[in-house]
Amino acid sequence: MARREMITSGLVQFDDKPENYRAWKASFKNAIEDLHLSYKEETDLLVKWLGPESSRQVKGIRAVYVNDSCKGLQMSWQRLNEDYGAPEKIEKSLWDRIDNFGNIFERDCSKKLREFNDLVIELLAAKNEGCFLGLGNLDSARGIEDLVKKLPDSLKRKWASHGTKYKEIHNVLFPPFSYFVQFISQQAKMYNDPGFAQTFQTFGDNKPEKYRYKNTPQRSSIRVHKTEVSQATGNSSAFTDAKTMDITKGCPIHHKPHPLYKCRGFRSKSLDERKTFLKQNDICYRCCASNAHLAKDCDKPVSCTECNSDRHVSALHPGPAPWSVRPPEGSDHGGEGKDNGAEATVTTTCTEVCGGDLRDRSCSKICLVSVYPTGQKNRAIKLYAILDDQSNRSLVRSEFFEIFGSKGQQFPYSLRTCAGVINTSGRRAQGFELQSLDGKTTISLPTLIECNEIPNDRTEIPTPEVALHHKHLKSLASEIPKLDPSASILMLLGRDIIRVHKVRQQINGPHNAPYAHRLDTGWVIVGNVCLKGVHRPDLVHCLYTRTSEESCRSLFPPCPYFYNVRENYDMNVCVTMQSSVSMYKSSCKEFEDHVSHSIFQRTTEDETFAPSLEDLAFMKTMNEGFYRAEDSSWVAPLPFKPQRKQLPNNKEQVLQRFRSLQRSFKVKPEMRQHFFAFMGKVVGYP
Structure with missing residues (x-):
């Protein structure tokens, strides 16, 4: 019993890895x-020292052969040999270890x-056994x-x-794998030699890093906002806190380093609003440059x-501001003025609407909606849809x-955009419904075509x-949903669902200002939303447009920018696809109608040969000269060609004959x- 306990205590747990199975099996058997x-x-004992997955399998086999433990043990080892001892699995596990080795x-x-x-060394031992055929290419x-890719550049x-x-x-084509293993063993022994440990440590800390970053020096990352130089009076030192700023150097409205009396936003307000703001902040009504004295002082x-x-x-x-909506040329910061001769300071541009990137921003008809399969509202997802x-x-x-x-x-279908015509293919989605966020409107969606060019x-x-x-x-701020970071722009709704494009209510506002439309899917804002046109656009944002050939005539070439999808239906497919016959028939009929109205006019005589010019002339002669005589016989004119040549006088030839x-x-x-007998029959005399 002591011997058995000593031997069994020396066993190790199997880790369910194929590359370790043979060694564990040999240890267990011994x-x-x-x-x-x-x-x-x-x-x-086998169940006790197996891994979680392998132990589960052996337990199932033991439960099946509960009355035949010999057969159960035999089947257990057979299962383990198949799942963990197969050469293919061991070989795959070895290659995976190579790929995962950094x-x-x-x-x-x-x-x-x-x-x-x-x-x-483990690869070489497995290769020498001869049962792992996939390791034979290690000699190439x-x-x-x-x-070799795992080694450093020096090795x-x-x-x-x-x-x-x-x-x-x-005199061989390539060294054998055993020579490569011998080379690696020598290098590993050299790098781990205690007598040269300090040498390799110094080499590893200095030389490789210098070599690696020789052409790509590291630099600390710097983040800045868009800045520009403007003039300000007094000291040019930057303020640190808006609550304690000197209003001669910083604007209390925008918390930016331009004085209040130079602020375009303050000047754009009405006179009553300006006075109310000065009163609330105890600012002088006369100079607008100090909150330390009153106007009388x-x-x-x-x-x-x-x-x-x-x-x-x-x-x-009093009165409106003298400048137009567009800022003066060369001023992207809101048009705050300059003081000649004043000391220059670095200022940061206002980013109330346009964001931190300071680019011109424009909004379009994009709505946040819920989409789900018909009758499965529990599967609804939120997404942004472009109208x-x-x-x-x-x-x-x-x-x-x-x-x-x-x-x-x-x-297959053809996608026509401003970039040209693209022949591509995509899946079709049917049976979906769209619902507005307030849940008041539910619309059945048409057939949706897969396209990643949205x-x-x-x-x-x-x-x-x-x-x-x-x-x-x-007034619309509460009607427009906040930006949902989890919702993606996944859908574009075209004219095949015209209801979502109908405007139920609109707000126009001043000229050149953005306007708003209330659609069935919610409120949308369209136009450039940059305040007072502060930022000049440096990038054009537009959706695809299309022009009609029936538009008014112009000396200029027609606009090439349009967005059109045409499906390339195969008429045979429409007949053979029984699972969606109705869909294909309607789509093919739509395709035929589109072609017939846009390319040529179809008639019942399309499959017959057209008459020639001589045929048309003959029919005209017959229609004009064909009549019925008094004896009820039909008389037709001779179909002579027009402008025929005049025949010469042939009397002499006739007399000679x-x-x-x-x-x-x-x-x-x-x-x-x-x-005479023949001619009598012809002319009718005896």
């Missing part, structure tokens, strides 16, 4: 060889190279390539040198550039099919912030008799 265990005891760098070469050496350059060059010498000396010289008054500054001049009345079909991205698990056949610019999605910063749109005939009659009386 440990129980002299114990003379029964079949049931060996099975129980690259070796100089800084950790000592440790990693020893592990790599153990791996290649292609088979050893994945192993790659060294291996190339050793391998070339071996080829020259032994102000002794600063002031002047209005609009009316030349010395009683107020330009920021308090484009210049597209004749509705499109969805491939992610739409993946979300709903839709699998179908690919159908625009995907999320900056064009309308948001409540856009409405809040435009006076005529403030007649005299010749008379001479023949005198010579041949029988001929004369036959001639």
Whole structure:
């Protein structure tokens, strides 16, 4: 019993890895060889020292052969040999270990190279057994390539040198794998030699890093906002806190380093709003440059550039601002003025609407909606849908099919955009419904075509912030949903679902300002939303457009930008696909109608040969000259060609032929008799 306990305590747990199965099996067999265990005891011991997955399988087999422990043990070992001891699985496990082994760098070469050496020795041992046919290519350059890639650059060059010498000396095409293992063992021993440990550590810490980053020096990352130089009076030091800023250097409205009396946003307000703001912030009504004194105590010289008054500054001049909506040329920061001769300071541009990237922003008709299969509202997802009345079909991205698990056949179609015509193919999605976020509107969607060319610019999605910063749109801030980061732009709704394009209510606002439409899917904002046109657009954002050939005539060539989808239906497919016969018939009929109205006019005589010009002239002659005579007989004119040549006078030829005939009659009386009999029948006399 003590011997059995000592032997069994030396067993190790199997880790369910095929590459370790043979070693574990040999250890297990050697440990129980002299114990003379029964079949049931060996099975129980086997279950104890197997891994989680392998133990589960053996337990199932033991439960089946509960009355035949010998058969159960035999089947258990057979199952383990098939699942973990098969050469194919062991070979695959070894290759997976090679792929998952990370690259070796100089800084950790000592440790990693020893592990790599153990791996290649294990590969060599498996290869020499002869039962792993897939390891035979290790003796070639292609088979050893994945192993060489793991080495650092210095060892790659060294291996190339050793391998070339071996080829020259032994006159072979490539060194055997055993020579590569010998090379790795030597290098691992050298890198782990205690006598040279300090040398390789210094080499790994300095030289490889210098070599690696020689051409790509590291730099600390810097993040900045768009900045520009403007003029400001007084000291140019930047403020740190908006609450304690000096209003001569910072604007209390935008918290930016321009003075209040130069702020375009403050000047754009009405006079009552400006005075109310000054009163609330205890700012001088006369100079608008200090909150340390009142207007009656102000002794600063002031002047209005609009009316030349010395009683107020330009920021308090009554009436509208003198500038237009578009800022002056060269000013992208809102048009705050400059003081000549003042010290320059660095300022940051206002980003109330346009965002931190300071690019011109424009919104379009993009709605946040819920889409789900008909009758399965529990599977509804939120997505953004583009409403484009210049597209004749509705499109969805491939992610739409993946979300709903839709699998179908690919159908070809032609996609016409401003980039040209693209012949591609995509799946079809049917039986979906669209619902607005408030749940008041539910619309059945048409057939959706798979297309990944849908625009995907999320900056064009309308948001409540856009409405809040435009006076005529403030009332819509609560009607427009916030930007949903989890919802993607997956759908484009075209003219085949015309209901979603109908405008139920609209808000126009001033000229050149964005406008709003209320659709069945919710409110949308369209247009450039940059405040006061501060930012000049440097990138054109547009959806695809289309022009009609029936539009008014122009000397200019027609616009090439349009967005059109045409499906290339095969008429045979429409007949043979029984599962969707109705869909194909309607689609093919739509295709035929489109072709017949846009290419040529079809008639019942399309399959017959057209008459020639001579045929048409003959029919005209018959129609004009054909009549019925008094004796009820039909008379038709001779179909002479127009402008025919005049025949010459042939009287002499006729007389000559007649005299010749008379001479023949005198010579041949029988001929004369036959001639007169025949002609009598023709002309009708006896």
